[in-house]
Amino acid sequence: MHTGRKPNCPEARLRVLNGHPVKPDGKYVLYWMNAARRVRWNYALDHAVQLATELQKPLIVLEALRCGYPFASDRIHQFVLQGMLDNQAALERTDVHYYPYVESTVGAGKGLLRNLAQSACCVVTDDSPATFLPRMTAAAASQALVRMEAVDSNGVLPMAEAGRAFHRAYDFRRFLQRRLAPHLAQPPKRDSVTGAKLRRLRGLPGPITKRWPVATPSLLNAKPHSLRTLPIDHEVSGTNLRGGASEGRKLLQRFTREPQGLANYGAGRNHPDQASTSGLSPFLHFGHISSHEVLHAVQQQEGWTPENIRPLRSGARNGWWGMSEASEGFLDQLITWRELGLNFAAHRDDIQSFDSLPDWARNTLDQHSADPRPHTYSLAEFDCAATHDPLWNAAQTELRESGRMHNYLRMLWGKKILHWSPSPRAALGVMLELNDRYALDGRDPNSYSGIFWVLGRYDRAWGPERPVFGKVRYMSSKNTRRKLRLADYLRQWGSEDQCSLFPA
Numbered sequence: 297m298h299t300g301r302k303p304n305c306p307e308a309r310l311r312v313l314n315g316h317p318v319k320p321d322g323k324y325v326l327y328w329m330n331a332a333r334r335v336r337w338n339y340a341l342d343h344a345v346q347l348a349t350e351l352q353k354p355l356i357v358l359e360a361l362r363c364g365y366p367f368a369s370d371r372i373h374q375f376v377l378q379g380m381l382d383n384q385a386a387l388e389r390t391d392v393h394y395y396p397y398v399e400s401t402v403g404a405g406k407g408l409l410r411n412l413a414q415s416a417c418c419v420v421t422d423d424s425p426a427t428f429l430p431r432m433t434a435a436a437a438s439q440a441l442v443r444m445e446a447v448d449s450n451g452v453l454p455m456a457e458a459g460r461a462f463h464r465a466y467d468f469r470r471f472l473q474r475r476l477a478p479h480l481a482q483p484p485k486r487d488s489v490t491g492a493k494l495r496r497l498r499g500l501p502g503p504i505t506k507r508w509p510v511a512t513p514s515l516l517n518a519k520p521h522s523l524r525t526l527p528i529d530h531e532v533s534g535t536n537l538r539g540g541a542s543e544g545r546k547l548l549q550r551f552t553r554e555p556q557g558l559a560n561y562g563a564g565r566n567h568p569d570q571a572s573t574s575g576l577s578p579f580l581h582f583g584h585i586s587s588h589e590v591l592h593a594v595q596q597q598e599g600w601t602p603e604n605i606r607p608l609r610s611g612a613r614n615g616w617w618g619m620s621e622a623s624e625g626f627l628d629q630l631i632t633w634r635e636l637g638l639n640f641a642a643h644r645d646d647i648q649s650f651d652s653l654p655d656w657a658r659n660t661l662d663q664h665s666a667d668p669r670p671h672t673y674s675l676a677e678f679d680c681a682a683t684h685d686p687l688w689n690a691a692q693t694e695l696r697e698s699g700r701m702h703n704y705l706r707m708l709w710g711k712k713i714l715h716w717s718p719s720p721r722a723a724l725g726v727m728l729e730l731n732d733r734y735a736l737d738g739r740d741p742n743s744y745s746g747i748f749w750v751l752g753r754y755d756r757a758w759g760p761e762r763p764v765f766g767k768v769r770y771m772s773s774k775n776t777r778r779k780l781r782l783a784d785y786l787r788q789w790g791s792e793d794q795c796s797l798f799p800a
């Protein structure tokens with residue numbers, strides 16, 4: 297494609313972003329890593345390594361962290377910085393030149409990419425559909441005076457394959473059952489860097505590092521005192537969940553190998569007292585781990601080979617992969633549900649808008665918009681976990697303090713915000729604000745799948761029609777408490793006195 301050979305990633309994953317040619321006399325190939333923040337199982341890195349090898353040029357990996365992104369906070373910064381530290385360590389022993397940059401003031405990083413691109417043969421970047429990234433990438437491509445290409449490392453199905461937005465998980469699963477198999481045979485490389493024959497860069501251009509200094513080890517260590525100097529939200533504090541590829545991989549190993557994890561996923565995933573889910577969503581969100589790597593670990597655990605896959609076309613959830621029920625259930629979340637969100641984000645630019653709901657859901661919610669509510673709370677009251685419901689308050693406290701919330705409780709959490717807000721649109725605003733601000737995995741296509749599922753996306757109409765909810769699926773704390781094992785969870789996160797919004 298560039299040098300007469302096919303790209304080192306499937307063509308369906310590659311997008312040329314501008315009309316400039318590759319410059320063979322450039323000084324290096326530049327990979328601007330901004331979504332798939334990892335050095336293994338990464339199609340964009342595979343592609344950049346091949347390009348640099350063919351052109352016999354050094355490869356620079358630029359991983360930058362701005363401070364003006366939406367909801368920038370100690371929590372998000374810490375997680376991303378820990379991932380950068382891992383990437384630095386992983387690339388230290390290789391010929392790839394890693395350039396970590398962390399903005400010290402809003403806008404300080406402006407111009408870095410454009411300047412670095414000036415001496416590049418080509419810029420490779422990640423093709424992510426999440427929130428501000430498509431706009432940022434398009435703007436960078438229009439300013440670069442060299443060829444810029446984006447590579448989709450988001451999921452197991454290339455985003456371009458579907459060609460349209462799907463509105464039901466069942467239809468998307470049927471599509472996957474017909475079209476996924478050939479893509480399973482083209483995973484990214486587990487490691488494209490070790491052993492690659494790359495020229496070494498003598499050093500980054502001095503004027504560039506003078507203006508945009510390489511991040512210091514102390515900053516990458518993300519200690520509270522170094523975060524304190526940055527203009528980000530310090531009220532949303534760091535958590536004890538460490539970010540980065542190595543922690544993500546440890547979690548994956550524990551999940552797939554320990555009896556409480558994958559093997560118990562079917563029976564245990566809904567119960568907050570049982571740690572039977574993977575906990576991988578923040579790592580998937582920041583690209584610290586690849587869904588291909590997760591799939592590979594599940595396949596290994598199952599002793600699976602491609603011949604096991606069944607020629608199913610019905611859209612049924614079980615009996616497709618030819619694995620245990622627990623693993624099939626897990627892969628349905630990791631692949632069908634996760635990639636349904638990626639599919640919507642890739643094909644719609646109104647993913648966060650109330651009007652993107654299916655007609656039946658919008659109509660029924662609008663018809664019941666003025667119904668009297670049993671309780672109404674403001675954003676500040678929800679934020680402080682100051683409702684009348686101890687279970688809801690515990691879930692919100694978990695989110696605010698740990699950056700996580702159990703999946704089943706996330707559904708209840710959203711349904712009750714809908715129930716106790718003055719209108720469905722107000723409820724949407726509260727869910728977006730709290731989830732994106734506090735959740736480590738927030739600001740993700742999955743965030744909007746989950747939040748809009750609360751309001752009817754990907755669901756069907758349910759009876760009986762109820763006040764406030766109309767035909768949208770209803771959930772209650774009473775039923776949840778009856779169905780789930782929650783005692784330990786409530787001991788950990790529940791409290792009589794949730795916050796100081798209403799002093800005694």
Ligand SMILES: Cc1cc2nc3c(=O)[nH]c(=O)nc-3n(C[C@H](O)[C@H](O)[C@H](O)COP(=O)(O)OP(=O)(O)OC[C@H]3O[C@@H](n4cnc5c(N)ncnc54)[C@H](O)[C@@H]3O)c2cc1C
Nearest residue numbers: 573574575576577629630633634703710737738742743746
């Ligand atoms: C109101 C609401 C808000 C949500 N916000 C987010 C969010 O901000 N970010 C986020 O990643 N997920 C979100 N979800 C979906 C889901 O709750 C989380 O993905 C899941 O709880 C993550 O935990 P885990 O990694 O242990 O999942 P596991 O059960 O171990 O599943 C493995 C992976 O599959 C995917 N997955 C699991 N459940 C779902 C689901 N219901 N929809 C889409 N993908 C899924 C995730 O990538 C997850 O990491 C939300 C759901 C609701 C109802």
